[in-house]
Amino acid sequence: MDSSPELQRFxxxxxxxxxxxxxxGKLTSMCWDKCITSAxxxxxxxxxxxxxxxxxxxxxxxxxxxxxxxxx
Numbered sequence: 001m002d003s004s005p006e007l008q009r010f011x012x013x014x015x016x017x018x019x020x021x022x023x024x025g026k027l028t029s030m031c032w033d034k035c036i037t038s039a040x041x042x043x044x045x046x047x048x049x050x051x052x053x054x055x056x057x058x059x060x061x062x063x064x065x066x067x068x069x070x071x072x
Contacts, residue, residue, distance in 0.1 A: 023063065031055035 035051035036044075044052065 027059050
């Protein structure tokens with residue numbers, strides 16, 4: 001099996017891309033379900049915008065904390 005440095009870098013990049021897509025999917029689903037409580041209109045309400053912003057920030061903060069702890 002070819003394990004050249006280029007192949008290893010490519011595989012690592014693909015793995016990271018997959019993880020980012022998974023994170024975005026989870027984040028979108030979780031925060032949407034929490035913050036959008038009625039049929040969405042053409043624009044989010046100020047409460048929905050605030051909720052989405054806070055939810056996203058908390059989720060990303062926790063993901064970073066968990067990732068740092070796993071690296072220890």
